[in-house]
Amino acid sequence: MLRGRRFMNKYIPTIGLEIHAELKTVTKMFCHSKNDPDEERPNVNVCPVCMAHPGTLPVINYEAVKHVLKVGVAVSGELADFTEFDRKNYFYPDIPKGYQLSQYKYPLVKGGTLNGVAITRVHLEEDTATSLHEEGDYSLVDFNRAGVPLMELVTEPVIHSAKEAGDFARELQLLLRYLGASDANMEKGEMRVEANISVNQESGIKNQELGTKVEVKNLNSFRAVERAVEYETNRQAEILESGLEVEQETRGWDETKQKTFSQRAKEESHDYRYFPDPDLPKLVLSEIPEFSSDAIRRSLPELPWEMRKRYLAVYQMRPDAVEVFLQDEFLRAMFEGTAKLAQGDLKLIRLIGNYIVSDIVGLLRDADVHGRALNFKTDGFIRLMQMVKKGLVSSRGAKDILKEMYLSGNDPEKIAQQKKLLQKSDAGELKSIVKEIISSNPKVANDYKSGKESALQFLVGQGMKASSGSANPEVLREILLESLK
Ligand code: MN
Numbered sequence: 440m441l442r443g444r445r446f447m448n449k450y451i452p453t454i455g456l457e458i459h460a461e462l463k464t465v466t467k468m469f470c471h472s473k474n475d476p477d478e479e480r481p482n483v484n485v486c487p488v489c490m491a492h493p494g495t496l497p498v499i500n501y502e503a504v505k506h507v508l509k510v511g512v513a514v515s516g517e518l519a520d521f522t523e524f525d526r527k528n529y530f531y532p533d534i535p536k537g538y539q540l541s542q543y544k545y546p547l548v549k550g551g552t553l554n555g556v557a558i559t560r561v562h563l564e565e566d567t568a569t570s571l572h573e574e575g576d577y578s579l580v581d582f583n584r585a586g587v588p589l590m591e592l593v594t595e596p597v598i599h600s601a602k603e604a605g606d607f608a609r610e611l612q613l614l615l616r617y618l619g620a621s622d623a624n625m626e627k628g629e630m631r632v633e634a635n636i637s638v639n640q641e642s643g644i645k646n647q648e649l650g651t652k653v654e655v656k657n658l659n660s661f662r663a664v665e666r667a668v669e670y671e672t673n674r675q676a677e678i679l680e681s682g683l684e685v686e687q688e689t690r691g692w693d694e695t696k697q698k699t700f701s702q703r704a705k706e707e708s709h710d711y712r713y714f715p716d717p718d719l720p721k722l723v724l725s726e727i728p729e730f731s732s733d734a735i736r737r738s739l740p741e742l743p744w745e746m747r748k749r750y751l752a753v754y755q756m757r758p759d760a761v762e763v764f765l766q767d768e769f770l771r772a773m774f775e776g777t778a779k780l781a782q783g784d785l786k787l788i789r790l791i792g793n794y795i796v797s798d799i800v801g802l803l804r805d806a807d808v809h810g811r812a813l814n815f816k817t818d819g820f821i822r823l824m825q826m827v828k829k830g831l832v833s834s835r836g837a838k839d840i841l842k843e844m845y846l847s848g849n850d851p852e853k854i855a856q857q858k859k860l861l862q863k864s865d866a867g868e869l870k871s872i873v874k875e876i877i878s879s880n881p882k883v884a885n886d887y888k889s890g891k892e893s894a895l896q897f898l899v900g901q902g903m904k905a906s907s908g909s910a911n912p913e914v915l916r917e918i919l920l921e922s923l924k
Pocket residue numbers: 459564591
């Protein structure tokens with residue numbers, strides 16, 4: 440299984456991921472300040488609690504706990520019965536209390552799997568303020584983000600390729616969005632990935648011996664996750680090849696240079712002197728009926744992998760088309776809305792799916808049509824798809840009609856007529872064309888009869904020409920076959 444994933448023919452990476460996601464809640468994790476990631480004015484959503492004024496008391500955000508429990512149930516993890524919050528002590532201007540409220544010994548969720556990768560834990564903590572390091576000799580701090588609920592998910596070190604690491608992060612983003620737990624936009628910092636990467640030879644990994652790990656921070660895109668794993672695999676393999684040892688450290692990702700760079704030696708967890716926060720109550724989740732795993736399970740929507748399975752099995756859609764619908768809520772609503780009108784006609788439903796992922800996606804990118812997407816009406820679209828299915832218009836013609844429907848909002852039937860795109864399927868009329876073609880091409884007709892398959896295509900082409908392109912090629916072919924028997 441590890442074959443083909445080798446780097447430098449000898450070394451295989453082992454990756455564990457730590458992913459932080461800002462949760463979507465009305466207020467912050469421990470106070471009533473607004474949690475608004477779109478607020479652009481600095482230090483607006485603040486209060487004495489998230490500014491760490493002395494004498495203030497934190498209160499646990501119910502919604503944030505529920506989001507994490509939903510993630511836990513979705514990945515089949517074990518929900519904690521007892522849980523508490525701990526102080527993670529360190530000094531930095533973006534953490535005014537001098538500690539971050541996090542969870543250490545009792546995370547909300549233990550275990551579980553996502554995309555085939557084992558999860559160690561999922562816990563809840565608070566985000567820090569944002570530091571702005573200005574040119575010159577000072578920095579600014581914006582406390583809008585201080586105390587925003589933050590979910591941290593940690594995987595086991597069981598990932599062995601860059602693609603697997605990227606795919607895990609992509610699937611988690613989908614899950615968070617489906618659950619409504621986070622918008623998880625990586626470019627906005629709503630989801631942030633750190634990768635612990637080590638390399639070893641295949642035999643070492645088989646014996647569960649991992650190399651020295653390096654933690655890579657600030658991975659702000661899926662691409663950066665994958666590139667950083669590739670870069671570190673090669674860098675560490677080269678160090679080992681030259682007989683040196685990999686240093687345990689934290690590295691950053693330089694997006695411009697596409698390289699990792701050394702930041703600092705890694706701290707151990709005892710450096711943070713974790714201890715339970717005395718201001719917050721312990722949570723015994725079994726005492727809260729809405730937090731039981733059954734109640735949480737009942738509140739879950741269709742999960743991305745369930746939807747993927749349904750699209751593949753029920754609609755027998757191409758896997759790449761399924762991914763388009765999974766990612767894009769707008770296209771998915773368009774598909775589901777139109778497919779509903781197809782009343783279980785699988786051929787028609789697949790046609791609808793194909794036209795959306797190819798033609799409509801293309802139209803939305805097209806400058807002419809962009810911004811007019813709302814001209815789309817499911818009833819007109821399905822009538823066009825029915826016309827394609829019945830062979831009344833060619834697929835080439837349907838493309839033109841679809842574009843016109845978007846621009847003018849007209850009915851497909853009317854456009855097809857105006858643009859003379861209706862195909863003739865009338866057997867009587869097509870029969871006389873076929874008769875004419877066979878009699879004016881006797882040699883080709885005989886070639887076909889004596890086994891030359893390609894001769895038929897030539898005759899179909901002649902028939903299309905004779906009808907000025909208006910014949911339905913399928914019907915024409917059938918009549919030709921019948922006449923050449
Ligand atoms: Mn954390």
